[in-house]
Amino acid sequence: MNKVDIRQFSLYAAWLVSVIATLGSLYFSEIRGFIPCELCWYQRILMYPLSLILGIATFQNDRSVKKYVLPTVVIGWCISLFHYLEQKVPGFAEIKPCANGVPCSAEYINWLGFITIPFLALIAFTLIIIFMLLIKKPNKIQ
Incomplete structure (x- = not known):
């Protein structure tokens, strides 16, 4: 793979x-019926637009999308x-950002003792950050 292929692959993979x-988030809430907590909503607010923007x-x-996507993904x-x-x-x-509704400490899934929905997020x-970092700035002379 040459540099252009890796850059394009990284963008596509992100x-x-x-x-x-x-889709996984929507599956958990709409099909499995898991009610998202407040922190889950914040994560959704940051993830959902990435499907459209990165698409x-x-x-x-x-590749200039990196400068918009990377800060969002880090947050x-x-x-x-x-x-x-x-x-x-x-x-x-003891830190309670979720005052109403589902507690943020609730674990709807707990696969292998450590994989929860926030872990999946x-x-x-993390993967999107890695793929964004693999995208280098385009060369001025091409």
Whole structure:
């Protein structure tokens, strides 16, 4: 693979991850009936638009989208990490950003003892960050 192929693949892979994360989120809430907590909503607010933004960028081969996507994904990553720590680390459970509705420490799924919905979001945000970092600025002279 040459550099152009890796850049295009990275953009496509980031888009694919965002689509899978969005569809997975909708599956958990709309099909399985899991009610999202407040932190889940924040993660959704940051992930859902990426499906559209990265999709357009992929088909336009617009690598400049990195400067818009990367800050959004880093914020989502931080929220996902905080949410996961709140579920798994007892000290974080005392911090209560979720005042109403479903508690943020609730675990609808717990696969293999550590894979929860915020963990899945954390992985998705991490993968998108990696793929965005693999996209280099286009050369001025081509």
